Amino acid sequence: MSTFPRGWFVISWSDELAKGDVKPLRYFAKDFVLFRMDGVATVLDAFCPHLGAHLGYGGRIEDGGLRCPFHAWSFGTDGHCKSIPYAKKMPRNTSVTCHAVREFNGAVYMWHDPEGAGPAWKIPVIAEYGTEDWSDWNTNCLEGVKTHPREIVENVADSAHFPTVHRTEVSEFENEYVDHKATQRTKGVARPPKGGVDHFEIEATYYGPAFQISHMAGYLDSILLMAHTPIDETHLDLRFAVSLKKSGPKTEQFAQFYAENLRLGFHEDITIWEHKVFRDRPAICDGDGPIGRLRTWYRQFYEPRG
Ligand code: FES
Ligand SMILES: [Fe+2]
Incomplete structure (x- = not known):
């Protein structure tokens, strides 16, 4: 591998x-x-x-x-x-x-592609991006996070970390794995690091192992783009960008607050990622999400296409 x-x-x-x-x-x-x-x-x-x-x-x-x-x-x-x-x-x-x-x-x-072969799928164009109704991206890059890509991707299936790490109650949680795509659908109530309560609904899809588009309905509708790129075996850059559906003056005020909340949210994960070990055979309980299915899906990106 x-x-x-x-x-x-x-x-x-x-x-x-x-x-x-x-x-x-x-x-x-x-x-x-x-x-x-x-x-x-x-x-x-x-x-x-x-x-x-x-x-x-x-x-x-x-x-x-x-x-x-x-x-x-x-x-x-x-x-x-x-x-x-x-x-x-x-x-x-x-x-x-x-x-x-x-x-x-x-x-x-x-x-x-470690084998040097050409692209095997396309990343979709985000129809909302660049249109009048949506704000410009608020972009971020967290450089040199000390972890392995698989730790980040595992979030797709890890429903049980939301209450502990992100103070979020999850009422519905579902995963779907199709070819190079992995989709997480979540409903719940978030209590962001900077305060407030937000009832939300998210559909987040990975297109391949390292690029995710999320559509989120909550206080304001938003699109989150998240991508990680390995620097070497132990470090990666984590990029994310947020666009908000415009709805009057509250969008501008909220945009900064929202981006800051997201950044803090990532830092909550990062503290865990940077210090944990990866368990090949974790002890899993019935309340955990489909971590085994996620791992099977993720493995395809390491297997030779031959
Ligand atoms: S031109 Fe001589 S090293 Fe590039
Ligand atoms: Fe997380």
Whole structure:
């Protein structure tokens, strides 16, 4: 079994990557360079085929190419070397690997497959995103959380942690697993860290192992986008974004409060995740959610497609 699952992973919010930006990226215990040349986000392996400079540290977009900071070899968005300023003849083997990238819903996604195969499913476009009735994303990234992706995904089935960790009473709880999708439907009453009482109803679906869209009805209707991306075997970045359905002045006031509550809510989980062990054979009781089914579903992303 490989260390990292196969799937789409969020690597940046769209508004963090301006035209002309070049950034180093470290995910899946590997190094990459992320850049935006002609409006399109691109990810290449980080190291120059010449003498190995990292293209993300000092690389620049110039003359329609990504220019290496060491000897100025220039690469296209397909990873091919297009020019060497001081060479009369182009040598062979001058390409760097180019990775599948998509961008919509205000996020940039990269496909990762330990076997190197291409994308196996699509992430849906959120119809509400960018429309007049919904607020812009309030985005967050919790960097370097010390845990393994499977701990986060297990929340889908873990109905019993809500009252203890999140002061939330769950009255209805249901899971559905279909192909690469895992859906959690929950109804309950939340008592957020910053006060108040909220009767809510959530439908949250994972599309693959690391990207979840939640539709939530409560005090205000909201959409939550949550994604985690492994940095290495023991750390990951956790991103989340919230959009609220506009309903007069209360939306603005509530947006900040809501995002802060969510952030605090994640921190409640994180304290548990960062210090726990993973039990292969946990002692389970009849009141627990379908943790076994969740694990069976999650395993598919680690198994070779062969
Ligand atoms: S190392 Fe990149 S051009 Fe020499
Ligand atoms: Fe939780």
